[in-house]
Amino acid sequence: MCCLRRKKNKQGQYQELISVVPSVPGHSAPVIPVSQGFCARHGEIPFSLPPRCVPQNTAVLRDAERQEKEKEGAMKVDAQRDILAHRGSLSVGSWYPVGSVLTGLYSMTPLSEVVAPPLGMATRLCFSVEYRHSSEQLVVSLLRLSNLLPRFHSNMTLVELRLLPDDRRPRQAKARGTGPDPEFNDCLIFQVSAVCVLRSTLSVCVLSVEKDGKRHAVGRVLFPLEGELGQAGRVLWRDLDPEEETQCSELGDVQISLSYSSSLQRLSLVVLGARGLQLLTDAGVCVQVSLQIHTQMVKTKRSCVVEGEQDPIFNYRMTFKLRPQHLDDACLRFELQHPNDNRSEPPALLGVLVLGPFMYARGLQLQHWMDMINKAQEPVRMWHRLGRAI
Template sequence: MVDTNDVFTDKSLVKEDVTAVSTDTPWYKDDSMIWILVGSVVAAVLVLVAIVILFVVCRRRRRKKSWDLGWNDTDCILESKSAPISRNCSPKLEKRKSFPDALADTRGKMVRSLTLASVPSFTLPPERVQPQNGHERSCSLTAMQYQQHLIGHLEPELYRGLSFSDDSSLCLPPSEYGRLWFSVLYDAAVEQLNVNLVKVRELPGRGRNNAPRDPFVKIFLLPDERTCRISKVRKKTLSPMFNESFTFQVDPDSIRSKTLRFSVYDVDKRRVRHSLGHVLVNLADIDILKGDSMFKDLELTSTMCASLGDLQISSTYLPNVDKVKIVVIGARNLRQIDIDQNNSLFVKLQMIHGRKISKVKKTMLRPSTSEPVFNEPFSFSIHGKIIDTCSFELSLMTTTRTPMSHDEVYGRIVLGSFMFARGEELKHWQEMMSQPRVAITRWHQLNPVTHHD
């Protein structure tokens, strides 16, 4: 029989062995193994760093060697880094001298200037001038003598003075506003005054570019301003040629008291006429029986006319709605107006911001009279911040009731601040601004057009 105590004893031994095995430490937790692993990693890193350092050092030595070879080679020019070393060097050319005959001094430097002693002697070839005729062929003439001889034998007929009517013969000073040529001849047998309009020169151009104009001329026999003669319009020119004749029926007793007026105008693309100047000729001061051609400079205003008339307007400033209300009431004393059933009058209002036209409005057409009545209100929206930089230009216009109507500026006024207006027009503006919502009514004298549009 088996002894039970031995069995129990064997079981206890087996249990102790299992316990001993279970309590043993694994290999990766051993300190010696960890240090071995760390040491191998460090060694690998050091080897890698050493390889990199060795590679860099070798590369630098090779580059330095190539640069040393390039600098030490006296027969070649240093090449750029991008060029291959095997490329052949360009040949070294000899420096060109600015003075080939220059010599070197004792110091070995080039001498760029020579003394007169080193300049080679030379002589000019004999001058070959063809003589004037066979008698002088054996004579030797210089060039200056030959030229003087030619000048002395010029034909005087080739240099005869031109006629007085030609522009090239007139040594006249330049005209600021233009110059007009005309002739006047009176025929007492038929009591007719013949006026020949020849031409106009040196008219100012349009705008800053001096663009050409479309000028024409109106001829009046003052003091009668209702009857005039009108020339044809010349297109795109500043020196128009007219060569037109006009007749006026005048009796011999009153011919010396008459004054001839030439008014030059320009027609723009909008069919608006602009005055360019006037010429006044008192028939008592010229010889009207010869018909000689004469000229005279243009003037901006006609000195024979005292006033163009007055225009009555009313203006109101409404700051609560940022508006200016202007009422064109009427005009008076229009002495120079052409009273004709085919003519009409109207007033053009322009609101100008700085120098730019913002709005344009017109009244209805009225018959051509010396005292027309309009009574038409107009409203303009203006912000309070820019009202000091705005002005109103009111122009009294004349037009003809024909299919080819022409608008002409008779006179104008400017209503605005001190930057745009003066005199009574400035006082009117200041009074309107100081009394808002109050209508200010005044008469203003019409001014002639003195600037070129």
């Protein structure tokens, strides 16, 4: 840069203080003064070529160059082999080693050694629950099953989770192995508010699936969440309640099979049997089934009368015409009755059961209806407790 400063001396004259051209030694690299107000041209840049040795024998030079190239190529191949041997056998092309995963760094302790099941012979489910208030999510971690019955060891184990009473879509998890102690290691998330989660119940249904797709109910766990979310992440063990060992209710239980075909718009049901009924007379037992849409009774059917006993077997099939758009508005009402010889008098009522969507039912009754919708044209069988007529 050119730096000029105006300074008036005693005689009123100006004096140059700094030289505008920097001094450059003769032996140093060339300096291009780009700030002088002009651009340097290529012709003004001094340069010099390094000395070049021209050998007298050209053939000797060619042999030396060839030997040097061969030596460099051998060194590159050796270096490539060293890299591949150090980083693994996986490579892209021939000169881009990617590496390999060292399994020793990712070894995990078997889950059976981390969470050992408590003593006992009952089939148990190992899981944990955690509620995240920031995102309003209930996180359920399925870990493993223990003491599975021997007849289920060779089948695939499937678990269906629901958040009762309002959750309509089940979450599923499949075991990663077979045997008496199949492992899951799956994490399932339910989106639920902090107010509703305390009033909810986690339903875990364990199913055994054969190779041909046939399912068998192993058992069920009903886990109320109220008071259980304080210690997040702790491992929980719960015994499965087998379907065949479920205790009868006060009025008895009834077994129903439901299936629905959307293409045929047909709802099919089979009243299989009942148990633990409180019979009043020996006149026999029958089942009356009514299809209801909103508050309107659409159709009513009645089964044949079975001789009076506490555990009658019906195996009575019924079908109803039901459009898919009414699946959320319709319900089935079951009434177990004692018929009277005098038809002018109403029959004696033994118990009532209502199966339907969330508008009419809760708990297992709601779950049975949703299973029927989700498993198209596949019969879903379940035991239900009878209630008193309101």
